[in-house]
Amino acid sequence: MDARNPDTLSEPLDWPAQGVTRVPFRLFSDEEIYQREQEKIFRGPVWNYVCLEAEIPKPGDYKTSFVGEIPVICTRNHDGAVHVMVNRCAHKGALVCPREHGNGSELTCVYHAWTYDLTGQLTGVAFRRGIKGKGGMPEDFDVKKHRLEPLRVAVLFGLVFATFSDKTPPIEEYLGPRMMDFVKRSFGRKVKILGTQSQMTYNNWKLYAENVRDAYHATLLHTFYTSFNVNRLDTDGGIILADEKWHHVSYSKRDTVSNAPEYANDKVHAAQYKTTLEGPHLLDRFDEFDDGITHTIQTIFPNLTLQFTFNSLAVRFFVPRGVGKTELLWFYLGYEDDTDEQVEIRLRQSNLTGSAGLVSLEDGCINEFVQRGTHLCGDVNSFIEMGGRGVESSEDSRATEVAIRGFWEGYRRIMGFS
């Protein structure tokens, strides 16, 4: 039997008959499934976000990153092309780049000084001919036959993606036209990095993948939003799913708030509080688009989120660090031609999200609450039927869990959990 067949899990997984409206809680804490994900998803036919082009702007620049838990190096070669390779020397397996950032004409492993060019091709080996005619590599040793394990690379509007698989379709096809439109909307201009954050969370990576697709929770858990009329489900907005279902965009138009009675009638915690800010300039903003959209959250399977909240543009890259641990790497961005005033506005709005975000800090703990709540729970599933049981775009409502169902549809497909 194929070792990769899900039937060979030491404890077989039987997905509930209700399909993607039920998700076994076991998926968030099963070490064996986590290992299977590393192979089937992160080493599989997906485009993994690895870095921003803005992090490696000059020839010779490199930056280390991760594909799943696998360490990789992203380089910019002398000809300007971006390359991604596993950060593991072809000799003894040491990290070739222990530093996170750097610049150089080549990459040299610190252990035995094996040297690679910026595409990952081995170019030289220390003491290859031995010393004083003794020792050295065998006569038939050929540097051309050794290199750092390469990944295929796609650069899309300054976002760098990589894949281990030959089967991954071109990135435009992987995303599809609707998703491409929104990536272009946010990243169609050259960005600069305004700041970074790391947030360590104690939950399985898929809980964040769910959380960021969960429009239902956004205005209920993140009560700051609702209290101050920043983003509510009664503003115009919708959810668009990619054809493959596993990527999505949620968008809203704040200027259309209608104060739906359900917020008061359903005793929504968030709607009970004061609605004035003493520092209202927190929400000062400027129009960057003429489509009326003030807020987008976009996900790209498996572990990338793109945020454009008013003028706060950010990449959220959530990296699995073990079955119950996920690191969120935040990159706050502006555009290269921003004025000082626009940077100041983006700086103030950065308060909304991130590890101390007025409307997002709860995400640091809520997924951990699920992780803890589902620990050793046995054969129990979540219930995901808000907005029905379908997995189609919901362009007129965000009171739905459709994007979460979309994630699980993609997840089941790639994992073979049918």
Next chain:
Amino acid sequence: MRDDDNIDAGSDIVDLQIRLQIDDLITDYVHAIDDNQLERWPEFFVADGKYKIISRENFDAGRPIGVLYCDTRGMMRDRINALRTANIYEPHTYCHVTGRTRVRQDGEIYRARTNFEVVRTMQDGGDFRFAVGKYIDEIVFEDGQPKFKSRIAVLESRRVDILLVIPL
């Protein structure tokens, strides 16, 4: 805000009374936070005072965005209102330990630097060294009282554990 790091600007202060008042400001500030008197927090600043938490990595690179930023007392009060009424998090407390303050005078502004360590204790008793870093301060006197014109908490680590809701 990078220029605010210029702790070497200015001259030593000979007036011990001023140094003691600045020491008291820095001590009262951390005690107010540790004692959950968070409504007092904005009052340690002038009305248009600035407060920022940022990792050393970003601070040294001159990047503007860190973890948290307020540029008025009003924004600080909103932070406290939000954590009292809106934000959701597991209850926890801080205990600050601060090092000796080095302070110099630069015209009307006193520039101070103080190392700090913050231990966070969760409701179940778990404790953790949550933050280590330095306060880079600009202090002015307003009606005879020292206030922060600017306070930057520069964190040694880029990594925030779970979330940050109480100011440092």
